[in-house]
Amino acid sequence: MKTTSDLVFRKKWKDEAGAINLPVWIAVQAIVEARLTGASWACVAVLVVGHGLDIHVIDIPLHAGIWDRLVEETAAFWERVATGEPPAADYARDGDTIADLWPPDADVEALDLSADNRMPALLDERAEIKERVKAEEKRLDEIKAEIVEKLGGATLARLGDGREVVRAIQRRAEFTVKASSFPVLRIRQPRKAAT
Structure with a gap:
């Protein structure tokens, strides 16, 4: 037996066509329970709770390979x-x-990774990706500006292919963010020697 909300059921238990597509971990759990109890069959009954109550019973094949x-x-x-x-x-x-x-721990001594050949490659790749992302974000800003110019203040535009572009004012209620702490990863470049 499983219970889920109607929202989760639609998102995680159904495919794009709306057919029930049992999450793999639940099928595996049913197979394990059937095998451990000596059952010759297995099924999952899921109770979907939302604006109503629905129950779905799904047979689970007992695949020996699993x-x-x-x-x-x-x-x-x-x-x-x-x-x-x-x-x-x-x-x-x-x-x-x-x-x-591995949360950051200020009491752990600094590591000497000078012999680690993988770390410089990782840092270089990270820097390259960050530069590409920055360039892509800049291009997205340029595209947005061109779209806004084409809209000329309109909140809706219809395209020949059926798509619609909407640009409207969205209002957000005021809220307060609670204080928090979290790890931050930064890469510092070596200091240049004074000349």
Whole structure:
């Protein structure tokens, strides 16, 4: 059994055509529970709560390959735990987790990464990407200015291909931002020697 809101159900449980597309992690959970309890079948019943109550029952095929992969991955996980070897980071997926694991600590001594050949390449790539982003943002500003000029104060314009351009005043209520603290990454260039 699962419960979800109608908004989350539309966003995460349905595809673009509106057909139910069960989130993979829920299907895997059902397969594990069926296997551990010795069940010969599995399904998920999701109660959707919103402007009404709807229940959807979805059959889950018990794919042996998924179970086998889970058993392999679980064994590998516990082997890494036993040897103290953390899994390799997936930087595209694990950025927030890495940041949570390694918050800045002023008591940790400065690192000597002078022999690390990867770090300069990362910093160079980061600088190049930031420059490209800056140039792209500048171009976006130029495009916006040209669009605004073409609108000439109008709040709506219709294009030949059916698109509409809307430029209207948006009002935002006043709000206060609470004080917070968070890590900031900065790259400092080496100091030039005095001549």
